Amino acid sequence: MIIETERLILRPFTENDAADTFEYLHEPMVHCFACMKTETIEEARKAVLDRVKDGEYYFAIMLKENGKVIGEIDAMPEATAPDEENAARDTFSPCWMFNPEYHGKGYAYEAARAFFDYLFGEKGARRIYAYTEDYNLASQKLCEKLGMRREGLFVEFVSFVKDEEGNPIYENTYQYAILKREWEQNGK
Numbered sequence: 001m002i003i004e005t006e007r008l009i010l011r012p013f014t015e016n017d018a019a020d021t022f023e024y025l026h027e028p029m030v031h032c033f034a035c036m037k038t039e040t041i042e043e044a045r046k047a048v049l050d051r052v053k054d055g056e057y058y059f060a061i062m063l064k065e066n067g068k069v070i071g072e073i074d075a076m077p078e079a080t081a082p083d084e085e086n087a088a089r090d091t092f093s094p095c096w097m098f099n100p101e102y103h104g105k106g107y108a109y110e111a112a113r114a115f116f117d118y119l120f121g122e123k124g125a126r127r128i129y130a131y132t133e134d135y136n137l138a139s140q141k142l143c144e145k146l147g148m149r150r151e152g153l154f155v156e157f158v159s160f161v162k163d164e165e166g167n168p169i170y171e172n173t174y175q176y177a178i179l180k181r182e183w184e185q186n187g188k
């Protein structure tokens with residue numbers, strides 16, 4: 001699947017994306033991506049190969065002008081009634097991560113808007129929600145720009161990293177969400 005916007009192409013990862021991907025995976029800016037940290041290009045290559053398998057829901061974000069991969073966006077379908085057999089898998093929680101060199105240029109909004117159109121329009125999404133740390137103003141702003149509602153703050157909700165003594169550092173986490181009908185009404 002290929003999604004095209006004015007300046008970007010969202011496409012499945014390929015093995016050749018390791019070097020570009022390493023640029024943003026070697027130093028994750030937020031704790032929630034600490035487990036994705038790669039120390040070497042070889043590790044990045046393995047990470048990319050994992051992404052290749054999920055080409056329907058895991059996209060490399062490539063600049064049209066020069067073919068460089070500047071980030072990624074993904075979301076897997078989740079069941080809303082997990083106990084029901086054949087429950088609709090109509091809920092998605094996107095992750096977005098960009099190379100810091102390309103922050104603040106509107107690329108994240110442009111990519112996420114197209115991705116939301118794809119999930120709501122073609123993949124049966126009914127609800128899209130996002131978690132973001134209370135200190136991650138860039139991600140909060142992106143959610144708000146996409147028209148997502150801030151639904152709550154989960155205090156000391158989750159831990160991704162430990163302090164020097166090995167104690168978990170807990171994150172305060174906002175949840176944002178938007179329904180398909182809201183997306184259509186907003187005309188985002």
Ligand SMILES: CC(C)(COP(=O)(O)OP(=O)(O)OC[C@H]1O[C@@H](n2cnc3c(N)ncnc32)[C@H](O)[C@@H]1OP(=O)(O)O)[C@@H](O)C(=O)NCCC(=O)NCCS
Nearest residue numbers: 096097098103104105106107108109132137138139141142
């Ligand atoms: C979150 C992230 C994808 C946003 O990317 P970006 O390049 O800043 O996004 P855009 O340029 O499309 O900007 C979207 C809006 O956020 C605003 N914004 C960007 N960074 C901001 C910041 N640090 N503080 C406040 N607003 C910010 C922009 O000004 C823009 O709003 P505007 O058009 O009204 O001015 C990027 O910062 C990133 O990759 N961060 C590391 C990974 C991450 O945190 N992922 C989310 C985990 S929950």
